[in-house]
Amino acid sequence: MGKVVLVDLTARAVSEYPWTDEQRKLYIGGKTMADRILLDQFTGAEKPFSEENLIVIATGPLTGTGAPSSGRFDLSALSPQTGIIASSNCGGSFGYYLKRAGMDALILKGKCPEHSWLVIENDRFTFRSADEDGLWGLKVTPCQERIEELLTAQWGVKRAFGQMVIGPAGENQVLYSGVFSGERAAGRTGIGAVFGWKNLKGIAVTGNHEFRCAHPEKMEKWNQKWFDYLRRHPLTGNQLPRMGTAGLVSSMQMRGMLSTKNYSAGTYDDFELVNGETLAEEHNIINKGCLTCPIKCARTVEVDGRAVKGPELETLGLLGGNILNNDLSKIIRWNNELDELGMDTISCANTLAYAMEANEKGLWDNGLKFGETDGLSALFEDIAYRRGLGDELAQGSKRLAQKYGGMEFAIQSKGLELAAYEPRRAVGQGLGYAVSNRGGCHLNGGYLVILEGLGLNTDAQTPHAKADFTMLFQDLMEMISATGQCLFTSYAFFPGFLITRPNGVITRICNAAIPFIGWALRAINKFPLALAIHLPVFHHTKGMQYAVGIPMTFGSFIRCGERGYTMERWLDTRFGVTARDDTLPKRLTDTPQDPSNPRTKVPLDAMKKTYYKARGWDENGVPTQKTLKKLKIID
16 A cells, blocks of 8 residues: 554654655565564663554555455564564454555554544544543453444444454453454454553554555456365365364374373363364354455354354363363353453463462462363453452463462463464474564464474474474465465465375375475575475465565565564564573473373474574574675665
8 A cells, every 4th residue: 555654642643654665575564564663663672561662553465455365464562471572463354444544554652641542544543532432441342342333423324444452451451462353363472461551442444545456357367266276275175164273173182282281291081072073063153254265264153142253273272171171161151251351362271271280289379270160250350350369360371480480381482372282292383482483372483283293294203304394484474474364375385185195105205205305495595596486386476476566486485484584583682582582391391291202392402503503593593694684684
């Protein structure tokens, strides 16, 4: 759309932020765009709860082009949970309508002098009182419904618009509170708490700007081909539509990857009671998808007579076996309650598991026990409103472990709790958790479990080539996210026959060869122009080329992702991040999951050294000047 807008919440002033065509080519959109803006503005002295902290809301260039699953947007800021750069990606419709209002990105600085919400109609920005309009204190759905009532009354007619809001957890600055758009959550890294500190309850946006496309006819034809490919692929056309991410519970159980009793084990005896099959057969009403999504991975379930979003894999695993709860109905209810309160289910569930184990070990007398879950709904309310025990749990597992002990079983990295994949049976995923820029994130970490048993079936315990594949997958996913697309579109990168024929000759050769081709991936990283081609299984490059008119090959696509990932790392180093922060709890690195098999732990140190070398970072995990110049991050 060619426009970035800066809003000073303190002065209630709006101005255009300079963003050149060269920057559009180098930093594309989404998190990559946000990181460049934050890099130019942050010195390293800023604090999360301060007027100097910026929130950048950025769309991608594919949003509005009709490309598959392209309705996503990114929120970036300095995280109160981790103390480093936060990024959280979200579906919903906000990104689409931000572009309809004529903007690629929105930057928020300062602090509202009173509880407020913001209405954007094209070039018109209106601040309204969240107290007088009755929004402050509302949970997520009632808040969004109230905003729709207010705007319909103002306009005199129902109009389409996008919105994002925080719940009570964000208002009370729970460190893992999120921002919500419709039913979708920008859940991780605590950006909801930054909104709360800035007294900003939410934003509604609408507009009538037309989307521009460099080659509209080619784009339309390519999108249809792309949609058809995703619908035919066994992962994006069958597994995800049939059971969503919940379908991975059983696969993870089979491979010892299902977090159980605070990651002390990788299998849960009652997994069948809380898996995707049971959710689909007994609770799912209908599948839903985000804007322009052919995959439709979201589940719909019933809570108190209402059809609401169902739990995904992380919630099933972490509020299931990880706290020894086998009651799926409770998980469904808790998932809805946590969404309505405005909290990240991953960090909340992990913090709860830490507290249960700390109580079990006599480190902290908090009354919480594995398998005893009757009072959790009330406890979630206490966390959101910072009452009693909930006030402590609102700090997250790392801060609690610093206070009470047990850091070896506080399952987090850089202060961000891990996802439900137990990495001692997927060591490449373990590396990804540790080196992820935003902390213990499975997606920002590269999602190597797709190679280690949940897609292909390479040796999950070997460290060989895992650092190189982690780098490649991080760069690919970084760029896909920057375009405004869902990362699930990357699942179709693997030819379908590798998934449907796990015992086929080609599949077995592929699985056997993966640990021995790290050198080739490093060569690709060094000479990406060697891959100046379009891969038939990777539709993203032509999609970008037809949408924005920039020549884009697989090699240049990787380079854009590498630029974004390395730039964010360099920005994190301003806030003190080095190799010592790329860690995992000792439970995962020092204690074998299977006592009889010493390989069932994460050999982190060896993989980190290879990873830094492959990326062109020094031994302290800091990008070298040579690498920064190569990527055009600095002159």
